[in-house]
Amino acid sequence: MASMLLTTMRSCHVSPSLAMRFGARSLSTTAQLQAQVQTKSKKTLARPGVKNIVLVEGVRTPFLLSGTTYADLMPHDLARAALQGLLNKTGVPRDAVDYIIYGTVIQEVKTSNVAREAALGAGFSDKIPAHTVTMACISSNQAMTSGAGLIAAGQCDAIVAGGVEFMSDVPIRHSRKMRKTMLALNKAKTVGQRLSLIGSIRMAHLAPELPAVAEFSTAETMGHSADRLAAAFGVSRLEQDEFALRSHTLAKKAQDGGLLEDVISFKVPGRDIVSKDNGIRPSSMEQMSKLKAAFVKPHGTVTAANSSFLTDGASAVLIMSEEKALAMGYKPKAYLRDFVYVSQDPKDQLLLGPTYGTPKVLERAGLTMNDIDVFEFHEAFAGQIMANLKAMDSDWFGQTYLGRKSKVGAPPMEKFNLWGGSLSLGHPFGATGCRLVTTVAHRLKKEGGQYGLVAACAAGGQGHAMVIEAYPQ
Amino acid sequence: HVSYELKDDVAVVRLHDPTAKVNTLSSQMQSDLKEVMGEIWSNKSVKSAVFISSKPGCFIAGADINMIQSCQSSEEAARLSQEGQKMFEQIEKSPIPIVAAIHGSCLGGGLEFAIACQYRIATRSKKTVLGTPEVMLGLLPGAGGTQRLPKMVGLPDAFDMMLTGRRIRADKAKKMGLVNQLVDPLGPGLKPAEERTIEYLEEIAVGVAKGISNKKVPLTKEKSLKEKLQDKLMDLAPVRKKIFKTVSEKAQNQSKGFYPAPAKIIECVQTGLEQGREAGYLAESENFGKLAMSPESKSLIGVYHGQMACRKNHFGSQRRKADGNGLAQVSIDKGLTTILKDTDVESISRGQEHIYTSLDNKVKRKFMTSFERDVIMSNLSVQLDYSGFESADMVIEAVVEDMDIKHQVLKEVEAVIPPHCIFATNTSALPVTEIAAASKRPEKVIGMHYFSPVDKMQLLEIVTTDKTSQDTIASAFSLGVKQGKTVIVVKDCPGFYTTRVCISLEEHTAIGHSVGLSLSIPLICDEVGLDVILHISEVGYGCCLSLHMSDTCSLYLVGRKSGKGFFLYEKGKNYKNDIYWFHRLISRVVNESLLCLQEGVLRNPVEGDIGAIFGFGYPPSIGGPFRFVDTFGAERLVSIMRKYEEVYGAPFTPCQLLLDHAKDPSKKFYK
Numbered sequence A: 001m002a003s004m005l006l007t008t009m010r011s012c013h014v015s016p017s018l019a020m021r022f023g024a025r026s027l028s029t030t031a032q033l034q035a036q037v038q039t040k041s042k043k044t045l046a047r048p049g050v051k052n053i054v055l056v057e058g059v060r061t062p063f064l065l066s067g068t069t070y071a072d073l074m075p076h077d078l079a080r081a082a083l084q085g086l087l088n089k090t091g092v093p094r095d096a097v098d099y100i101i102y103g104t105v106i107q108e109v110k111t112s113n114v115a116r117e118a119a120l121g122a123g124f125s126d127k128i129p130a131h132t133v134t135m136a137c138i139s140s141n142q143a144m145t146s147g148a149g150l151i152a153a154g155q156c157d158a159i160v161a162g163g164v165e166f167m168s169d170v171p172i173r174h175s176r177k178m179r180k181t182m183l184a185l186n187k188a189k190t191v192g193q194r195l196s197l198i199g200s201i202r203m204a205h206l207a208p209e210l211p212a213v214a215e216f217s218t219a220e221t222m223g224h225s226a227d228r229l230a231a232a233f234g235v236s237r238l239e240q241d242e243f244a245l246r247s248h249t250l251a252k253k254a255q256d257g258g259l260l261e262d263v264i265s266f267k268v269p270g271r272d273i274v275s276k277d278n279g280i281r282p283s284s285m286e287q288m289s290k291l292k293a294a295f296v297k298p299h300g301t302v303t304a305a306n307s308s309f310l311t312d313g314a315s316a317v318l319i320m321s322e323e324k325a326l327a328m329g330y331k332p333k334a335y336l337r338d339f340v341y342v343s344q345d346p347k348d349q350l351l352l353g354p355t356y357g358t359p360k361v362l363e364r365a366g367l368t369m370n371d372i373d374v375f376e377f378h379e380a381f382a383g384q385i386m387a388n389l390k391a392m393d394s395d396w397f398g399q400t401y402l403g404r405k406s407k408v409g410a411p412p413m414e415k416f417n418l419w420g421g422s423l424s425l426g427h428p429f430g431a432t433g434c435r436l437v438t439t440v441a442h443r444l445k446k447e448g449g450q451y452g453l454v455a456a457c458a459a460g461g462q463g464h465a466m467v468i469e470a471y472p473q
Numbered sequence B: 001h002v003s004y005e006l007k008d009d010v011a012v013v014r015l016h017d018p019t020a021k022v023n024t025l026s027s028q029m030q031s032d033l034k035e036v037m038g039e040i041w042s043n044k045s046v047k048s049a050v051f052i053s054s055k056p057g058c059f060i061a062g063a064d065i066n067m068i069q070s071c072q073s074s075e076e077a078a079r080l081s082q083e084g085q086k087m088f089e090q091i092e093k094s095p096i097p098i099v100a101a102i103h104g105s106c107l108g109g110g111l112e113f114a115i116a117c118q119y120r121i122a123t124r125s126k127k128t129v130l131g132t133p134e135v136m137l138g139l140l141p142g143a144g145g146t147q148r149l150p151k152m153v154g155l156p157d158a159f160d161m162m163l164t165g166r167r168i169r170a171d172k173a174k175k176m177g178l179v180n181q182l183v184d185p186l187g188p189g190l191k192p193a194e195e196r197t198i199e200y201l202e203e204i205a206v207g208v209a210k211g212i213s214n215k216k217v218p219l220t221k222e223k224s225l226k227e228k229l230q231d232k233l234m235d236l237a238p239v240r241k242k243i244f245k246t247v248s249e250k251a252q253n254q255s256k257g258f259y260p261a262p263a264k265i266i267e268c269v270q271t272g273l274e275q276g277r278e279a280g281y282l283a284e285s286e287n288f289g290k291l292a293m294s295p296e297s298k299s300l301i302g303v304y305h306g307q308m309a310c311r312k313n314h315f316g317s318q319r320r321k322a323d324g325n326g327l328a329q330v331s332i333d334k335g336l337t338t339i340l341k342d343t344d345v346e347s348i349s350r351g352q353e354h355i356y357t358s359l360d361n362k363v364k365r366k367f368m369t370s371f372e373r374d375v376i377m378s379n380l381s382v383q384l385d386y387s388g389f390e391s392a393d394m395v396i397e398a399v400v401e402d403m404d405i406k407h408q409v410l411k412e413v414e415a416v417i418p419p420h421c422i423f424a425t426n427t428s429a430l431p432v433t434e435i436a437a438a439s440k441r442p443e444k445v446i447g448m449h450y451f452s453p454v455d456k457m458q459l460l461e462i463v464t465t466d467k468t469s470q471d472t473i474a475s476a477f478s479l480g481v482k483q484g485k486t487v488i489v490v491k492d493c494p495g496f497y498t499t500r501v502c503i504s505l506e507e508h509t510a511i512g513h514s515v516g517l518s519l520s521i522p523l524i525c526d527e528v529g530l531d532v533i534l535h536i537s538e539v540g541y542g543c544c545l546s547l548h549m550s551d552t553c554s555l556y557l558v559g560r561k562s563g564k565g566f567f568l569y570e571k572g573k574n575y576k577n578d579i580y581w582f583h584r585l586i587s588r589v590v591n592e593s594l595l596c597l598q599e600g601v602l603r604n605p606v607e608g609d610i611g612a613i614f615g616f617g618y619p620p621s622i623g624g625p626f627r628f629v630d631t632f633g634a635e636r637l638v639s640i641m642r643k644y645e646e647v648y649g650a651p652f653t654p655c656q657l658l659l660d661h662a663k664d665p666s667k668k669f670y671k
Helices: A015-021 A031-039 A073-088 A116-121 A140-152 A176-187 A191-199 A222-232 A236-256 A285-289 A322-327 A351-363 A380-393 A395-400 A429-447 B029-044 B065-069 B074-092 B109-116 B133-137 B145-153 B155-164 B170-177 B193-213 B225-235 B235-254 B262-277 B279-292 B297-307 B326-330 B344-364 B370-378 B405-412 B433-437 B469-484 B498-503 B506-514 B521-528 B529-538 B547-554 B579-598 B605-616 B625-632 B634-648 B656-663
Strands: A053-060 A101-103 A131-132 A159-167 A311-321 A335-344 A373-376 A450-457 A462-470 B002-007 B010-015 B046-051 B058-060 B096-101 B103-108 B119-122 B130-131 B180-183 B338-341 B381-384 B392-395 B422-425 B443-449 B459-463 B485-493
Touching: A015 B046, A031 B109, A053 A073, A053 A140, A053 A322, A053 A429, A073 A116, A073 A159, A073 A311, A101 A116, A101 A429, A101 B521, A116 A131, A116 A159, A131 B656, A140 A159, A140 A311, A140 A429, A140 A462, A140 B262, A159 A429, A159 B579, A176 A191, A191 B405, A222 B193, A236 A285, A236 A380, A311 A322, A311 A429, A322 B433, A322 B459, A335 A351, A335 A429, A351 A380, A351 A462, A351 B459, A373 A429, A429 B096, A450 B381, B002 B029, B010 B193, B029 B074, B029 B170, B029 B656, B046 B058, B046 B193, B058 B109, B065 B074, B074 B109, B096 B109, B096 B193, B096 B485, B103 B109, B109 B130, B119 B170, B119 B193, B130 B634, B133 B155, B133 B262, B133 B297, B133 B498, B145 B155, B145 B262, B180 B193, B225 B235, B235 B262, B262 B279, B262 B443, B279 B297, B297 B605, B297 B625, B326 B338, B326 B344, B338 B344, B344 B370, B344 B381, B370 B381, B392 B405, B392 B469, B405 B422, B405 B433, B422 B469, B433 B469, B459 B469, B459 B605, B469 B485, B485 B605, B498 B579, B498 B605, B579 B605, B579 B625, B579 B634, B579 B656, B605 B625, B625 B634
Parallel strands: A101 A131, A101 A159, A373 A450, B010 B046, B046 B096, B058 B103, B096 B119, B103 B130, B119 B180, B338 B381, B392 B422, B422 B443, B459 B485
Antiparallel strands: A053 A311, A053 A335, A159 A311, A335 A462, A450 A462, B002 B010, B443 B459
16 A cells, blocks of 8 residues: 655745744735734743653544445554554654554454554554553543653653544444353353253344443433533534534635645555545535534534534554654654643533643643644534633633633634634544644644644543644754 | 513513512412413514523422412312413413423422413423322312313323322423423533523523414424324223223222322313313312312321421531441432441342342433442442441441340440441330440430331431430431431430330231221331330330230241231221221320320421321321321310220320310310
């Protein structure tokens, strides 16, 4: 499988960044970005005694609607494609990586440690250990931060982290009763025993069991919870549709403008080369307003058009300690700085992770909202994003639930998810985290910012936020 | 009490009674409502209306009981019913569609109100319950309920609701067709969850109201073939007749003829279905009038008030942790961290399994999620030793009813618990004073008499000794209320209040059952162990025990402990409606109860009545021993007792308190 690489990472975007640095007007930046440049603090978040961890490169396969071109693959195929893309793009020697960590949510039972299966197939040395983590939609965030932890602890110097999700095929099981009978059949010794076990099978036992789309603890589906969350914050259908449309429009613009350079091309066996995300579909408000509520019927506001869709895809990043990266001759893209994980009520605040995570990580990093130049939030549902923005902008919520004196403050939209988001690019659960981090690094470079913030919500009422600092050019 | 505002062409009518905790259909509310509706109907620009309550957790909790109680004659009560019927008929025939937006309790008159509206939306909250509990107060749904409900949900469901008074949760109500649409409760957003939920409900209701007025939302749901068939079947006269017959028989069996309301409810429904609505309304209001004046209803309403009173803590409240199997269960699901300590592994395993199974049954019936069950179970730790007791706030001991063992446990526990920790002993009969005598700190020792099965029986009898401190009583009381119990506080004496009165009657329980005194005495005796009862009666005051009781004991048939007990003594004679036996039994119970008040064991008549009804199954239709004296007449009772006294002697000697009441008819236990 050949990956089509257009550029090597070391050669891109030097000029605009330099322009920013010297405060000169550049044709490629907008007036708005100029303003940011002037107010920006130049301090770095490096701390004495703390290792600098850098993002060397990040790639992803195109994110496709499930059931489309990837339909006949297996999860480790996608993960392998991402890993190979990373190898090709960075040229990192196949034995120079110390450890590989992958995140995934719905596991293919045959490849439950998908990190290892993918790494072996991608041509990495078989001497590199690999493990798989799971933390719902922030699984690859967890893969990255686990890696960062290994580097910080001095265990490793170079890590590959990534995530994969494959929704075109999910494990559908026999019913518990059927499984029990089948397992008992294995142990049955006589024909009589076997016959009586087979005789005990009823029609009802044959009904298959689909993987739960519902939160286990509350038995509520995520879409339903998102609808309630949007209602709780008074987010209207119109606001949601507008935000979804914005996401698709911006994604389309980014795709057309060649900004999504983390996307690698992938030759799918038996099919064409895939090199673009296929879920970006800017529609019109009229068309979106025609859709019926998908979860809360009949009066709900969350629809298919303002939710993220089921997606297949994989991502991978190469992270290293700064010395190692420099020693190997790399020019890192960004520093991975402070990060936090948060968790809250899985029923009424299932998707409020960003609201809880953002102020916490900013406080850790000693930054304020105003310091952040680039925001990349995971868009599970338009209603969820709007609810988070409203929660962050509410004094009452800040005081009552975040233990603050006043509100966190909502991120300004002109810095927010400017290249589209999960609503439009797609959301392969396990893979989204790496996409967010890579996008922040790329946007910081392109837009000339210094600090970026990643935030995401996840099933189980959990959340994650990370501060990323641009690498000095 | 009623205000409204216009949202476009929808009138949002808000119900809020500022003088009470809950909304009721008081006369003020009714007249305000009439006025507001008049205004809305005359305003041509209003195309639809929404009724919503501004009280959190309550739509309308029912009719105003005081209003019914203050009626002097059945005609007056019937008029109340007619007024309600008229008002709701106007609402039903409203020229503009009306949507009832229900969050919280929608009971009795409140439900009748809601079903008169054209459309109902309810929140899927645990607080939202719908029902017609009138029957529990000896009444019937008197504002058109008996006429509308069967049409709305079908005969079987309507009878189930009206005859049992069962509360129906939102999901079930939607399935039955009692409400048209459900709204999920919201979490906190830009304001607290409850506030936002009501606002959201209103937004949805306004949307639906607009939809109805411009014909986008259909008022009636297309019925399925099965439902159509069912309706057709119900319309057939013989089928209907059969239903009425079965329901009547069942109601007769269950009420044993002591409660007149069920029969009247059936009569009203039947009249309405067979002779039309006008006749139905007439039957409903007349029967309502009759029932409102019946002594049964008066008694039941009294019981209701008493029950409410016994849930108010007059001792102050404090937060405490508890320890003890059924006891553990009622504690952990209220969020109390609880240790269950027993002496051997089998017992604690059985205990834990018992609790798990009963919670798991709730999961199976969808009352809670498996997750909620697990969280509740996590509040429980089971163990064989006393570790963790050093940080307990309260220990409830529930060992076998044996004084030596109780003393031993008390000493063991006191050696490990902190100084502030309360030691409660769960005993149904052993004197608490004697148990406390072994304590280094008797002021912290209290009796908590739970009734078996603890998770079902709602009474808790708290037993205090002369030394028990106020603080200790307060803590035990607040724990009891937290456990969902109706609590009475009595002074220590052999058998306390409930067990003592029971024993006064012990030999005739089977007969009692037949004459309407279905006291659960044999159950209690079996539970306690007959040996303990014998112990009480030997040391007790004036509890005359018949010979066969001591015989039983000497035969080692020690109640449930030996697997055999009282029920062996039930013989097949028919005592039904035997007034001789009724008087003979009731006079003993009443006399013993009054004696308890006279001796200061009971604090007041209300607790006496509540203890009798929920403790040993005194019939609520005659409202408890004290209310019985008030209604039956003390003098009349004394004269009856004197007759029995001549034959059976001392046990039938009226106590001084009863004699005082007999002498002075103006003396009443209830004002």
